[in-house]
Amino acid sequence: MNPSQADLPIGVFDSGIGGLTVLRALRAVMPHESFIYLGDTARLPYGTKSAETVRRYAGKAVSHLVARGIKSLIVACNTATASALPQLIEAFAPLPVHGVIDPGAQAASRASTERVVAVLATEGTVRERAYHRALLQRGVQRVFARPAPLLVTLAEEGRAEGDLVRHVVSDYLDGISGGLPFDTLLLGCTHFPVFRSVCADLLGSGVQIVDSAFTTAAAVAACTPACQSRRAEVRFLATDGRERFRRVGGFFLGEPINDVEIVDL
Numbered sequence: 001m002n003p004s005q006a007d008l009p010i011g012v013f014d015s016g017i018g019g020l021t022v023l024r025a026l027r028a029v030m031p032h033e034s035f036i037y038l039g040d041t042a043r044l045p046y047g048t049k050s051a052e053t054v055r056r057y058a059g060k061a062v063s064h065l066v067a068r069g070i071k072s073l074i075v076a077c078n079t080a081t082a083s084a085l086p087q088l089i090e091a092f093a094p095l096p097v098h099g100v101i102d103p104g105a106q107a108a109s110r111a112s113t114e115r116v117v118a119v120l121a122t123e124g125t126v127r128e129r130a131y132h133r134a135l136l137q138r139g140v141q142r143v144f145a146r147p148a149p150l151l152v153t154l155a156e157e158g159r160a161e162g163d164l165v166r167h168v169v170s171d172y173l174d175g176i177s178g179g180l181p182f183d184t185l186l187l188g189c190t191h192f193p194v195f196r197s198v199c200a201d202l203l204g205s206g207v208q209i210v211d212s213a214f215t216t217a218a219a220v221a222a223c224t225p226a227c228q229s230r231r232a233e234v235r236f237l238a239t240d241g242r243e244r245f246r247r248v249g250g251f252f253l254g255e256p257i258n259d260v261e262i263v264d265l
Ligand code: DGL
Pocket: 014, 015, 016, 018, 019, 044, 045, 046, 047, 048, 076, 077, 078, 079, 080, 122, 125, 152, 188, 189, 190, 191
């Protein structure tokens, strides 16, 4: 990579605004880098779609980012990582493409002392068994996984606490392992880090709660040639709903979002 390529932004792609939790971690770990974030809000949710459809949507979104010029790509969406990562790596080679499943599994494997991990994710991620494979490869002995689609809807509404959220999270956690114990909960969806404190409250201190945001950011930082320019910029693109992206996105990113460009894929 020559110096001008190193100054290109890092592309971050998600089905919507949940991936801003990953962007937040990336910016904390690499404050001097520029980022361009694309949320495919017109097609969200990916989690209930077939793998073929997710691959098609993801391919279009990534083509758009590549055409704008990026030095690497983070697939911040767990569902797109589970269904489309190998195809994206192949289609856009030699662009470095990183997913969130392996870093998430790494975080859970490090946290789990009893080697029993429960995963809350979307229907698509659970169906593809991507976390199962990644966790078992890392020596975890038992994996329970449950789709939690209502949590995506609640997070999209900007609701992360209150009685309704508590009730829904509790219902998903109650059924996750058929009553068997687990020592680590992996939040395997971009939207779920906002429910961390409700999960912690319901599960108590005996269960570690992890997500893939910081392990992904650390893995990307370790293999990204540093940007030489001093002007770190972040641009936000979405396929629909500028106002909603700004309003709810700020809640995921942890800071206000001013400009959102609407793009047609
Ligand atoms: N971004 C998706 C994921 O992490 C969640 C939202 C969706 O279903 O599109 O799996």
